[in-house]
Amino acid sequence: MEIEIVTADDSNLTRRIAEDLRQRVRAIPGSLRKPIAVTIGPVALRREVTQRTGGVILSAYTSSQVWHAIGATQPGVEISGVYAEPNPADQLGLVALLYRRPVRVAAILSSDAAFFRPLLPSVSIEPFGEKDDINKVLNRMAQTQVLLALPDRAVFTTENVRNILLSTYRHGQGVIGFSADMVKSGALATTFSDLQDINIQLTEIIAAYALGGDLPPPQFPRYFRTIVNEGVARSLNLALDDGIRHYARRPVGVPR
Template identity: 60%
Template structure:
C-alpha cells in the first residue's frame, strides 16, 4: 500500500514507518492543502519528504483562505508507484510528479487517461537530465564541434524534435532490433547521448553498448551517475534537493497564480566525469567541465507547530 503524507500549512509531517494514511488537514485561516504520496518508507523517501516539507510549508502558509478555497488539492507523487496510484484516481486535484523518468511519466498518464482516471491537471520534474544540458556538457568536454547521436524507442520518440534542433543524429529503434546493428549505424559519430529508454538501454544491453562505443572511441553521455561509474564518459545529474527545489517552484507558481507549468527536465544539476574514460578518448577535463552546474537555493527553515 502506498503511503500518503498529508500536509496543511501548519500540519505536522507523518514519517513514522507503517503510519496509516493521514487525512489532508485544512486550517480555516491557513490556506489550502498539499499531500505527499510515496511508494515506501525508506530512508531515501523520508529524506525527500522532509526536504520537500521545508520548501512547501512556507509557500502554502503565505496564502489565505479567500484565494485558497478556489484551488484544488495538490499531490506530490514521489516515484512511479506513487504516480500510478494518484493518476488512476478521478479527482478534482493537481499532481506534480517527481523522481520518475519522462518515459514512465508519459506512459502512466496515457494509461490513466485511457482507463478513465486522470487528475484535472498534472506536471512533472523528470528524473533524468535535460538533453540540452547534456549536449552542452559534450561541447565542453570536446572543445570542438562533435557529431552526436541518440537512439530512440517508441516511448522516447517525443524527444526527436528537440534533439534534431540540437543537431543530434537520431536513430529509431523498433521492437526486437539488434542493438549491435544499431550501434554500427552510428559508429561514425563522436558521442552517443544515452536516454533512459527501456527499449534500448536494459541491464543486459548497457554493458554491450559501453564496450562497443569504447572500441569505436565514442564517448557516451550517460543518464545517471551509476552509468558513468560503469563506463560512460560523463553526465549531469540532480541531487534530491535539486529536484525538490524545482517542485517547490512549480507549486509556488501554481499557488500564486493558478497556472501549472508543463512537465520539465531538471533545472538544477551537477556534473560527474569518468576521468579514466576521458583519458582513453584523449580528452582533457578542464575546470569548466567539473564546475558545470546550476544550483538551487537552500530552503527557508520551516516553522513547525
C-alpha cells in the first residue's frame, strides 16, 4: 500500500505525529487505487499541492482557512483531509450545554473566512474588513452572550486576541475558543482534538478509500474532548457539571 507521510520540519511533535500515523496505516487492509500523500502541516501541504502530479493528498494539522486559500490542486490530483480546528457544530453543542437556554451567538469573520457562513445558520455574523477596528466590532456585538471564535487570521491576530478576551470579559460574554491554549488564556471553553484523534480519523478515511469508497470532502475533526476555564465560567455564573466537562466523542475503544 503506497502511503507517504510528508513533513516539512523535524520537530519532536512532527516526529510523534508521523510515527503514530505510520504505525496505524500499516494495519489497513486492502490496496489503494492511487498513492496517497498525507501532509503534516501547511508547509508540507503547499509543497505537495505545487509539486505532486497524480494520486491523492490528505491534509492534516492545517486550518480550514489555509486549506481553502491553497485552492485547486494540480490536474489529476485528488485532495481531502482533516482540518486542524474544531467543528463549529460541536462548538455550538458545547454552548447549549454551558448555557442551558437560548442565547445569542456571534462570530467575527473576514472575507477570507466566508466559507464558514453556510455552517453557521443560527449565528450572527459580524463582518471584519481590512480597515475595521476590532474594538468597534466588539462594541457592536455587546448585547450578544457568546462569541464563537473561528480561526480567522485577519481577526485573531496576536494584537487582537488580548483585546477580544478583555472586551468580552468586561461585557460578560463567553468566548468559545478554537484551541485549548486559547481557553488557558481566558476563553470560556472549547472542544479539542489531540494527535491520536486526528490520526485515527485519517486512518479511517484511508481504510474506507482502500475498500473501494470515494474520497470524502475535507472534514472537521470527528473525535474530541472538552476543556473549560472554570474561573471564567464562575465569573459568568455558569454551573458546570460532568456532562459539560466530559462532553466528547471518542473513537471506539479509546477512553474519554
